[in-house]
Amino acid sequence: MFLDLTHAAAATASMTPWWGTALGAGIGAVGAGVVTASVAYINNRANRKQLDKQLAAQQAMLEQQLEAQRDQMAKQLDAQLKIAGMNNEANHLRDREGQQSELRKWQLETRRDSYVDFVVAVEKLRDTIAAAGRLLAGTWPLPEPPSEADLSELQHLETLIVSLYEEAFQRAQVVRLTGPDGVADCAKNLGDTMTDYVTFSSERFRASRRNEHSEVLREWQEAVRGMNRLLQEFVNTAYTVVKLTSSEPESPVPPPRNADVSSVAT
Template identity: 35%
Template sequence: MLTGLFLLAGHGMVQRAARKQAKAQAGRDLSKWHRELRRQSYVDCIVTYEKVRDMIVPLSRAIPWPVSRALSDTEAQELDALLATLGERYDEAFQKCQIVRLEGPEAVADAAQRLIFAAADFRQAADERALAARNGERPVQSPAWTSSAEKMNDQLEEFIEIARAVISVD
């Protein structure tokens, strides 16, 4: 009888240890899955944001500055196509950055928000520069083209550093 009690107690200890080990493994698996999810959302954000940034060169070629004359109809059509592409890429980057904002943590969410603001500033500068070029007018103030393009680059580098730090800790 005493042997039976020892066997039952031993069996119970083995079961508790197995449950504890399974719970610990499930926690590690969940952490790994969450890290991979974050990493993928960060990568998606970076890749789509770089597509927005890739529009700087073609747009700068299509929108001469300083303005010396109004754009021809063909030049205006090409510019419209580039601006439409910029809009599509901005919308996609906006969506991917919003996913990062949801995934967090706070430092990465804030950096993703700054990415969105920087891209919106560039988009606005491109629209202003395009309007001036279409009309052959040089505005009193030059558009914030250069500063917004630089800000996009700076914000992307900052985002990458913050995201890298978060992933290495997870």
């Protein structure tokens, strides 16, 4: 009986339909495909993670490089700005030194011209000393009163002295403005003495027109001597100032001529 059951099972097995076999094969293929897809998915995820890590590392490296470049560019820019600042400062200093040099040159030329003009103006005024001495010579009152020609000459000389004095006094004021203090003080003292000289000369002319003895003869003589002394003092002081600020070897201020003081004792 056992044998009969065995034969029946074998017969039954031999009678399995074809689609059953195909279905089993299909199921096996599907299972194999699912396994393959799973493995591929796992591999893709691993690859993406690796790529993400690589990308993150590249981005970090790029950021480091960019930061380093920014630092380098910032340092270069800072160095360029410093150099530009130094150049600007150097240019500013050079321009300022040039302006100061031009200003000093202008001041020197202005002072030198004003000194020369003042000396020349005082020299012209001093030229009237000898002429006044000749006209006012002698012991007053004179035996004969001055003639019309003498009076005319006295008037002309007095007018000339006043005119020359005004010019010289104006030059003195310019010198006082241009300075410096030492030269300005000399110019002031000389200007005051010139004023005394003109005042005493006018008084002597009035006395001579009246054929009278002048009461200011001594003062007039002292003013003349003071003009000579102060003019020489001014020239020395002015020459020292100009020499200190100029490289010119020659004296920019002409020395005063020796005044004819023969009439001082008149």
